[in-house]
Amino acid sequence: MKAIDPPPMSRRSVLAYAIVLPLALLALIFLPAGSLTWAPGWRFLGVLVVGFGVSALILARVNPVIYRARSRFQPGTKRWDKALLAIILPAMTAVLPVAALDAGRFHGSSVPGWMVLLGYLGILAGIAVTAWAQAVNPFFEPGVRIQSERQQRVIDNGPYRFVRHPGYIAALWLFFGMALALGSFWALLPAALAAALLVVRTGWEDRLLQAELAGYAAYAQRVRWKLMPGLW
Template sequence: MTAASGSDKPPHGINRRRVILGLLGLPVFIALFLFLPAGTWAWPKGWLFVLILLGVISAVFLVLQRVNPEVIVARSRFHEGTKGWDKILLSFYFPAMAAVLLVAALDDSRFHWFPVPWWVCGVGYALLLAGIGIVTWAESVNKFFEVTVRIQTDRGHSVIDTGPYAIARHPGYVGGILHAIGMALSLGSLWALIPAGLASMVLIVRTQWEDQTLQEELNGYKEYAMRVRYKLIPGVW
């Protein structure tokens, strides 16, 4: 999720079959991950979440395919050169995000630990869509927005300060935090905020470590950091 731009190399072709399978497989995986712990297929909040997610993912793909198709290819797999510390952080982040779904299903559908009104779900969807929107905005201007942290010397890695990067140095993580919290609330679970909070803490640590890496290894980043002072939230940090 680095601030980067540069290379004039043409993007590799998008593997449409892989993309289609991903679009179909992700909601199926989430549906199974949600409904098995829920103990029933008759869970309206779960179905609503899956359907909205499918629609949003499809819309994001169409937007990125039009404005920045190379980022789709870049995010389709892990790349060589990923920082070792980032692999460790991701080993905590992905399970925490999966736990958001698991805990929400157990809470709202099976055990009803802390029932919440539907308006809480509405707040959750607002946060979820805002988070996805911010991430998509960052992806649309940054073809180097990869899954892992690395210095992409093979792709002409250089700094960009347009779009959301003119506001904060790591807008993707802002979107990621909103995404995690929004997932928990949209599924009607306050207990799911615990793993969502853990995932958010990982992103905050990742922000700090990635920023240090970029300042040390990416040409022009120190100057960019002097112009755009804040990592995540303007006026705060």
């Protein structure tokens, strides 16, 4: 049976993403900050635009099907995953307005410069590792499911040689990196909630793959660590 890839996004959907996403980012950062002149917000957006822009150009060249795979939640996504994401995604999104309200409007946190820099390094590392994982893994979808119609197989090259879920450790770096880069300790709270639930998701997804994806159990014997080498 020939593998069936997800359909491409419609032009309307592409246009909506191109307009709504930038406007949403601006609103999430500058409305809580109370000013369009908040310099840390613009620096943050600049790093995101450059980082994700370079990532997108590379992926368009080496693995363009990833845009179809990640364009929507595909049929068969597990109900428990949708329930987890219903909390993870808002918690992740809340990092931005909480940070902007704290650091931009009330100046409630005093984050040292080296920690802000550490936050930016976390963001860039998260973008880079996510792009690396997506470059080698055409099955990198937003939802957890077994992609039978795409003839899903185990991916064991690239970052998957070191941990079984590199996209998730990259997401953790992004969660905490965004809070610190914007100069907010309070924003670490929604980041920690999103991170804790993502760790739960990692365990549940790994258990599903070991039970239902051919060859994954053997792969798990070769690559012992789910997220962090030496820890878990």
